[in-house]
Amino acid sequence: MKASAKKYDRQLRIWGAHGQTALETARVCVLGSACTATETLKNLVLGGIASFTVVDDAKVHASDLGNNFLLDSSALGKNRAAAVTDFLLELNENVAGSYVEESPAHLLASNPRFFADFQLILATQMTEGAQVDLDQICRELQKPLICIRSYGLVGYLRASLREHTVIESKPENTLEDLRLHKPWPKLKEYAASIDLQSIDDITHKHVPYGILLLKAVELWQNEHGSTLPATANDKAAFRAMLKSWQRLVDGVPVEAENFGEAISNAHKLFCPPSISPELNQILEDERTNLTPDSTEFWVLAAALKQFFTENNGQLPVEGSIPDMTSTTDMYLQLQRLYRDQADADITTVETHVQALLKSIGRNPASIPRTSVAAFVKNARNLRVVRYRTLKEELQLDTVRSDALRQALAAEDTQANASLYLLLRAVDRFHSTYNRFPGTFDGELEEDVALLKATVASVSADSGVGTAAVSDDLIEEIVRFGASELHVVAAIMGGIAAQETIKFITRQFVPVGGTLIYNAMASTTSVLRV
Amino acid sequence: MNGADRWADLNKLLTRPGKITGPGFEPDPALLDFLQNDARVLCVGAGGLGCELLKDLALQGFGNIDVIDMDTIDVSNLNRQFLFRMKDVGKSKAEVAAERIMQRVEGVTVTPHFCRIEEKPMEFYEQFHILVLGLDSLEARRFMNQVACSFLEYDDEGNPDMSTIKPMVDGGTEGLKGHARVILPGVTPCFECTLWLFPPQTKFPLCTLAETPRSPAHCIEYAHLIQWQQERAGDEFDTDNEEHMRWVYEKALKRAEHFGIQGVTWQLTGGVVKNIIPAIASTNAIIAAACALETLKLITMCSTGINNYMMYVGADGVYTHTVAYERDPACTVCSSSVPFEVASTDALQQVIDALVADKTLGANLSAPSISHGAENLYMRGVLEEATHENLSKPIGELVEAGGVIQVNDKKLVSTMRVKLKYSDLASMQQ
Numbered sequence: 001m002k003a004s005a006k007k008y009d010r011q012l013r014i015w016g017a018h019g020q021t022a023l024e025t026a027r028v029c030v031l032g033s034a035c036t037a038t039e040t041l042k043n044l045v046l047g048g049i050a051s052f053t054v055v056d057d058a059k060v061h062a063s064d065l066g067n068n069f070l071l072d073s074s075a076l077g078k079n080r081a082a083a084v085t086d087f088l089l090e091l092n093e094n095v096a097g098s099y100v101e102e103s104p105a106h107l108l109a110s111n112p113r114f115f116a117d118f119q120l121i122l123a124t125q126m127t128e129g130a131q132v133d134l135d136q137i138c139r140e141l142q143k144p145l146i147c148i149r150s151y152g153l154v155g156y157l158r159a160s161l162r163e164h165t166v167i168e169s170k171p172e173n174t175l176e177d178l179r180l181h182k183p184w185p186k187l188k189e190y191a192a193s194i195d196l197q198s199i200d201d202i203t204h205k206h207v208p209y210g211i212l213l214l215k216a217v218e219l220w221q222n223e224h225g226s227t228l229p230a231t232a233n234d235k236a237a238f239r240a241m242l243k244s245w246q247r248l249v250d251g252v253p254v255e256a257e258n259f260g261e262a263i264s265n266a267h268k269l270f271c272p273p274s275i276s277p278e279l280n281q282i283l284e285d286e287r288t289n290l291t292p293d294s295t296e297f298w299v300l301a302a303a304l305k306q307f308f309t310e311n312n313g314q315l316p317v318e319g320s321i322p323d324m325t326s327t328t329d330m331y332l333q334l335q336r337l338y339r340d341q342a343d344a345d346i347t348t349v350e351t352h353v354q355a356l357l358k359s360i361g362r363n364p365a366s367i368p369r370t371s372v373a374a375f376v377k378n379a380r381n382l383r384v385v386r387y388r389t390l391k392e393e394l395q396l397d398t399v400r401s402d403a404l405r406q407a408l409a410a411e412d413t414q415a416n417a418s419l420y421l422l423l424r425a426v427d428r429f430h431s432t433y434n435r436f437p438g439t440f441d442g443e444l445e446e447d448v449a450l451l452k453a454t455v456a457s458v459s460a461d462s463g464v465g466t467a468a469v470s471d472d473l474i475e476e477i478v479r480f481g482a483s484e485l486h487v488v489a490a491i492m493g494g495i496a497a498q499e500t501i502k503f504i505t506r507q508f509v510p511v512g513g514t515l516i517y518n519a520m521a522s523t524t525s526v527l528r529v
Numbered sequence: 530m531n532g533a534d535r536w537a538d539l540n541k542l543l544t545r546p547g548k549i550t551g552p553g554f555e556p557d558p559a560l561l562d563f564l565q566n567d568a569r570v571l572c573v574g575a576g577g578l579g580c581e582l583l584k585d586l587a588l589q590g591f592g593n594i595d596v597i598d599m600d601t602i603d604v605s606n607l608n609r610q611f612l613f614r615m616k617d618v619g620k621s622k623a624e625v626a627a628e629r630i631m632q633r634v635e636g637v638t639v640t641p642h643f644c645r646i647e648e649k650p651m652e653f654y655e656q657f658h659i660l661v662l663g664l665d666s667l668e669a670r671r672f673m674n675q676v677a678c679s680f681l682e683y684d685d686e687g688n689p690d691m692s693t694i695k696p697m698v699d700g701g702t703e704g705l706k707g708h709a710r711v712i713l714p715g716v717t718p719c720f721e722c723t724l725w726l727f728p729p730q731t732k733f734p735l736c737t738l739a740e741t742p743r744s745p746a747h748c749i750e751y752a753h754l755i756q757w758q759q760e761r762a763g764d765e766f767d768t769d770n771e772e773h774m775r776w777v778y779e780k781a782l783k784r785a786e787h788f789g790i791q792g793v794t795w796q797l798t799g800g801v802v803k804n805i806i807p808a809i810a811s812t813n814a815i816i817a818a819a820c821a822l823e824t825l826k827l828i829t830m831c832s833t834g835i836n837n838y839m840m841y842v843g844a845d846g847v848y849t850h851t852v853a854y855e856r857d858p859a860c861t862v863c864s865s866s867v868p869f870e871v872a873s874t875d876a877l878q879q880v881i882d883a884l885v886a887d888k889t890l891g892a893n894l895s896a897p898s899i900s901h902g903a904e905n906l907y908m909r910g911v912l913e914e915a916t917h918e919n920l921s922k923p924i925g926e927l928v929e930a931g932g933v934i935q936v937n938d939k940k941l942v943s944t945m946r947v948k949l950k951y952s953d954l955a956s957m958q959q
Contacts, residue, residue, distance in 0.1 A: 046608055066535040067588055069584050169845070170844060328742055491819060494810075509846055
């Protein structure tokens with residue numbers, strides 16, 4: 001076994017070998033080298049990215065030794081990017097790392113092409129203006145950007161990219177569509193071939209619940225027309241019928257596990273899983289009208305849509321079934337039927353894919369069957385995340401002030417929406433007074449008054465002019481004085497690393513808005529402004 | 530080096546007044562001195578969470594940290610346990626972690642304890658202001674919970690004596706999910722109060738494994754639990770022994786082929802046999818930092834604390850939920866007393882037998898000793914003879930109705946307080 005397979009065993013169980021390969025070829029650029037940057041990088045280096053590049057011209061100060069684990073006193077006075085690079089490289093011998101001794105702001109003004117070499121750019125502790133400039137550069141280069149900040153007991157994260165598509169969203173709870181309400185002919189035939197009357201007692205107790213439900217619904221529809229049990233009475237009667245099929249021993253019905261499972265899984269028949277709003281949007285997305293430049297995801301989505309339309313709103317069969325109390329033979333037979341149908345459905349979608357590719361002048365074989373199969377298997381959980389530009393979020397004519405106003409009014413998001421405004425206010429404060437509020441112990445009260453006025457102007461410029469930000473929060477922000485606390489950096493670095501891994505592996509779903517972490521209350525909110 | 534410059538960021542929180550702080554917060558430069566010199570914190574576990582916790586605590590100004598862990602370093606730890614290197618494999622986690630933290634964070638003292646948590650006496654745990662847990666097993670959490678709750682004392686009205694509360698902060702992760710919680714025994718729910726939060730492990734019925742296997746996991750468990758005993762009886766199965774694991778894998782593969790079951794892999798074999806919980810650096814970083822921050826808040830009151838459980842889910846965006854769980858008033862570990870019904874005419878021996886036989890209370894009892902206030906009712910060991918005659922006395926003569934007896938047992942970490950209700954005197958009590 002490869003040594004790295006052992007080293008990465010615990011994460012391979014999460015994102016698989018293909019996810020790991022994506023990581024191992026990813027080059028990540030990090031702007032800034034303070035602890036918010038290094039705590040992010042530490043997690044990425046441990047996970048095994050190909051390489052990182054740290055950009056910063058700051059020197060190591062005494063205060064760095066109070067919050068940054070990737071430094072020690074031997075580095076005092078040296079370039080911080082260089083110093084942290086050395087320590088980061090110790091963490092994983094398979095990762096390469098380098099640094100650029102230059103201020104991030106200067107670099108993005110002087111050499112925007114610099115960022116073209118990377119898969120993803122992470123901006124740490126940058127103020128609003130610089131973030132907006134960087135966002136424009138990354139948009140043009142089509143590179144995902146993640147901006148993070150730790151500010152006292154507050155954290156901020158915002159990703160930016162025109163569009164991120166996810167096939168393997170890996171939801172925690174998956175809905176199984178066993179197609180019990182609309183079985184295909186072969187599945188129906190198999191269910192009919194099992195005669196519950198004539199089989200022996202042992203087999204009777206081992207007929208998988210999927211078959212029991214199929215037989216029950218067939219009988220039900222013979223007696224009630226082609227409808228499914230709908231009312232509470234119907235459903236109770238349906239369950240009672242299943243129960244009555246259990247065999248008697250000495251005149252008493254024996255509680256058999258397979259029948260118990262059939263009764264408790266009957267809801268899978270009554271309400272088959274619906275199409276998620278996210279999938280519905282994807283199927284209706286205008287990008288399913290293909291152009292020669294369409295990405296693989298949208299070609300596959302267009303093919304899926306065609307399948308969906310042709311099959312009266314049915315998705316392809318997924319091919320996997322949950323465990324059921326059963327004999328080995330009956331279970332494997334049932335599993336085979338689902339696999340075969342899934343294969344047939346993949347073939348249908350594949351045919352559509354080839355025709356679609358041909359129609360837009362592309363090589364019909366350019367999307368392999370394995371890709372089609374992966375897409376079809378995850379069809380129910382496909383996701384598309386789109387981000388507005390940072391500029392759109394900040395300008396009065398484009399900011400979603402309604403969403404912001406709602407967040408400021410709702411009890412559970414009020415404080416965090418206020419913190420969002422306050423983080424913007426501290427940047428405006430900085431550009432006006434050339435320091436962050438609360439930098440000096442002697443000016444706390446004065447800064448509270450100034451910040452109060454600043455946050456009012458930020459609110460007005462966001463279309464929420466009447467919103468009141470609580471004085472307590474304003475005072476806390478001044479108290480923080482732009483401090484970068486190690487634990488807040490560790491939390492934001494953890495989240496930023498996780499989001500980076502989602503973009504690179506294209507697994508799981510990244511945060512779709514602006515994330516505010518409130519370390520005072522231990523809460524997070526995602527604002528869609 | 531340890532001057533104000535170094536801790537400038539942390540000091541803003543500790544020396545400036547604030548409106549959103551814990552009860553009784555007094556900004557003071559002495560808070561940092563206290564953290565550096567006097568505060569004692571025990572980090573339980575030096576694994577994925579433990580490594581992060583040690584780093585976080587050290588960089589929050591804690592100057593004296595103890596860490597306890599019985600484990601040695603394995604290759605599969607290196608994707609997240611960042612204090613360890615390939616050359617450290619096989620060494621004590623606690624010892625290597627302590628050394629690395631002290632190398633990097635000047636001025637901090639980390640004292641390692643390379644042993645099982647059960648090996649330490651109560652006096653060891655008593656010396657800490659706070660216990661921070663980075664564990665991955667329910668058993669270890671329950672043990673530490675009993676330790677923390679054992680220091681708790683109640684006054685006569687059944688209110689917790691605040692000076693006896695040993696705060697505990699606990700974190701846990703699985704993949705992209707995790708939790709951080711604060712346990713103040715007697716005030717917020719302890720582990721036993723909310724045991725339902727930990728779902729039971731899935732176990733396959735043996736007859737399924739033997740007679741009707743359907744999944745690759747069934748084949749693996751058959752090889753592991755049944756075939757091993759049949760074919761290698763006397764040879765103790767060890768999950769860390771690669772030859773043993775490979776044997777199980779190969780047997781499972783054969784069995785799967787025989788039945789036509791697909792999907793037995795080396796990776797799955799490890800997962801099923803060792804019950805491996807997937808783990809990544811980022812989730813550990815998030816949860817450990819949340820725990821370390823709560824630790825700082827509890828010690829300094831510099832900000833408001835979690836009440837009392839935060840869950841984190843990172844698979845679909847970032848979702849957190851903070852919830853105030855409630856204590857179980859009849860909790861056998863942290864409540865002032867657990868109600869238990871007997872007849873006043875029952876002999877003390879009968880009461881003891883009933884306690885041991887009780888489904889809940891008896892789980893941690895084998896040979897209990899009983900006292901009531903300062904009076905020994907029945908004691909094992911040297912006092913057995915002196916208290917033996919009480920065994921035949923009716924309990925009603927020894928303890929008043931509604932009285933609380935203290936139950937001690939080898940299997941209990943702390944005393945269990947049981948409030949006796951007399952079924953035959955029920956009407957009189959009302």
